[in-house]
Amino acid sequence: xxxxxxxxxxxxxxxxxxxxxxxxxxxxxxxxxxxxxxxxxxxxxxxxxxxxxxxxxxxxxxxxxxxxxxxxxxxxxxxxxxxxxxxxxxxxxxxxxxxxxxxxxxxxxxxxxxxxxxxxxxxxxxxxxxxxxxxxxxxxxxxxxxxxxxxxxxxxxxxxxxxxxxxxxxxxxxxxxxxxxxxxxxxxxxxxxxxxxxxxxxxxxxxxxxxxxxxxxxxxxxxxxxxxxxxxxxxxxxxxxxxxxxxxxxxxxxxxxxxxxxxxxxxxxxxxxxxxxxxxxxxxxxxxxxxxxxxxxxxxxxxxxxxxxxxxxxxxxxxxxxxxxxxxxxxxxxxxxxxxxxxxxxxxxxxxxxxxxxxxxxxxxxxxxxxxxxxxxxxxxxxxxxxxxxxxxxxxxxxxxxxxxxxxxxxxxxxxxxxxxxxxxxxxxxxxxxxxxxxxxxxxxxxxxxxxxxxxxxxxxxxxxxxxxxxxxxxxxxxxxxxxxxxxxxxxxxxxxxxxxxxxxxxxxxxx
Numbered sequence: 001x002x003x004x005x006x007x008x009x010x011x012x013x014x015x016x017x018x019x020x021x022x023x024x025x026x027x028x029x030x031x032x033x034x035x036x037x038x039x040x041x042x043x044x045x046x047x048x049x050x051x052x053x054x055x056x057x058x059x060x061x062x063x064x065x066x067x068x069x070x071x072x073x074x075x076x077x078x079x080x081x082x083x084x085x086x087x088x089x090x091x092x093x094x095x096x097x098x099x100x101x102x103x104x105x106x107x108x109x110x111x112x113x114x115x116x117x118x119x120x121x122x123x124x125x126x127x128x129x130x131x132x133x134x135x136x137x138x139x140x141x142x143x144x145x146x147x148x149x150x151x152x153x154x155x156x157x158x159x160x161x162x163x164x165x166x167x168x169x170x171x172x173x174x175x176x177x178x179x180x181x182x183x184x185x186x187x188x189x190x191x192x193x194x195x196x197x198x199x200x201x202x203x204x205x206x207x208x209x210x211x212x213x214x215x216x217x218x219x220x221x222x223x224x225x226x227x228x229x230x231x232x233x234x235x236x237x238x239x240x241x242x243x244x245x246x247x248x249x250x251x252x253x254x255x256x257x258x259x260x261x262x263x264x265x266x267x268x269x270x271x272x273x274x275x276x277x278x279x280x281x282x283x284x285x286x287x288x289x290x291x292x293x294x295x296x297x298x299x300x301x302x303x304x305x306x307x308x309x310x311x312x313x314x315x316x317x318x319x320x321x322x323x324x325x326x327x328x329x330x331x332x333x334x335x336x337x338x339x340x341x342x343x344x345x346x347x348x349x350x351x352x353x354x355x356x357x358x359x360x361x362x363x364x365x366x367x368x369x370x371x372x373x374x375x376x377x378x379x380x381x382x383x384x385x386x387x388x389x390x391x392x393x394x395x396x397x398x399x400x401x402x403x404x405x406x407x408x409x410x411x412x413x414x415x416x417x418x419x420x421x422x423x424x425x426x427x428x429x430x431x432x433x434x435x436x437x438x439x440x441x442x443x444x445x446x447x448x449x450x451x452x453x454x455x456x457x458x459x460x461x462x463x464x465x466x467x468x469x470x471x472x473x474x475x476x477x478x479x480x481x482x483x484x485x486x487x488x489x490x491x492x493x494x495x496x497x498x499x500x501x502x503x504x505x506x507x508x509x510x511x512x
Contacts, residue, residue: 007082010119012337015126022086027062034067081106116140199399212419213481214435221392227348236409270301
């Protein structure tokens with residue numbers, strides 16, 4: 001007897017429905033075709049043990065399992081339940097009347113219990129798109145799949161529950177999530193707040209500008225000056241995620257297997273802070289079976305690289321293309337997957353190996369030329385993509401001991417949101433551009449017009465401070481954001497003056 005069950009394969013952040021055809025006929029032996037990998041082939045032994053332990057058996061006949069389309073490689077153990085239900089249906093051990101109406105996915109343990117899978121959300125989205133009635137999957141993944149409306153989602157913990165459900169012996173409880181309620185419930189939940197920061201008003205201002213325009217920023221300062229502390233608070237002043245952004249972010253984390261069983265929808269902006277020993281594949285994504293990397297997991301949020309010069313040169317260089325295109329393509333011999341990677345890069349670094357170059361009180365002990373060599377670990381093309389260079393100085397005792405509470409993240413965020421709304425209106429007819437940081441050189445001339453006084457100031461700054469030519473565009477973009485924060489239509493000289501001071505690393509002689 002031939003029976004069809006349905007599973008799904010995740011490629012990139014999208015899913016493709018897989019038809020599992022099971023034919024049980026006279027004869028012996030088990031055959032599996034349709035380009036399965038080793039983990040899928042091993043399912044025979046897991047299924048056999050699981051069925052035996054829940055009171056069923058593997059039929060002693062010839063079993064042929066075909067996984068279509070055959071030109072897509074089937075990976076992982078998530079097809080165990082799909083194949084097992086197909087075998088039971090084809091051998092007449094359970095009712096197969098409604099099996100084809102559901103996507104069925106799950107990894108089997110030898111006792112019949114189910115282990116969680118990856119990519120439940122994109123699978124559920126594809127199932128609804130193709131008109132399936134429901135989705136049967138492990139209980140741990142049920143909440144993330146249930147945010148898809150118009151699809152019956154059933155979370156199960158054992159294959160016996162699935163068999164009894166299709167035999168109409170039990171009624172499974174449908175998992176229902178109010179997506180909007182879930183989204184707004186945690187929208188403003190933050191662990192950090194700028195009101196806890198003592199002093200550092202100039203750094204707060206720089207991060208406010210970065211958040212308002214979506215600019216990349218690098219913090220340079222001695223150990224203990226507060227670089228990491230400030231960077232961790234940046235997501236608290238970014239505009240809240242939209243529902244569409246939240247779904248997109250959740251899909252990526254679902255594919256990467258990063259969602260907990262209690263999480264249904266990510267509603268706060270991601271903050272990823274990989275260690276400096278990370279490999280280039282772990283950062284951008286890839287591997288034998290491509291998975292999203294840290295830059296994709298930071299999509300719609302912040303990627304924080306602490307101690308930037310300590311990262312391997314090859315790791316830093318792979319950032320260049322995603323920072324421009326805001327997507328990363330991973331190519332293999334037979335296929336290419338694409339992951340979104342629209343993130344704000346926040347980096348921090350010491351000014352020299354000992355950490356005390358330009359310190360107001362402590363002397364730098366680095367030998368001549370060492371500071372420049374240390375800074376040169378960051379290439380010009382990468383530095384070119386960082387809009388704000390901010391020098392962080394140590395906080396004085398008087399500021400630390402001050403009991404006055406600083407400005408809260410919510411107050412700063414309100415100004416950021418107002419500035420972003422101005423930019424949304426400005427770029428409403430430009431596809432793929434949502435903030436000043438994403439503006440192309442061609443558009444820059446149109447939105448960043450400056451008067452003669454501004455041109456004179458820029459010329460004087462470039463001549464006197466030795467600013468590089470690449471700093472010109474960055475200064476204009478940052479000045480445009482500062483003007484948006486003030487609500488002024490035109491860029492003024494004071495906006496340009498403030499933007500110029502955020503180009504520390506472009507100055508000739510900054511590092512001796």
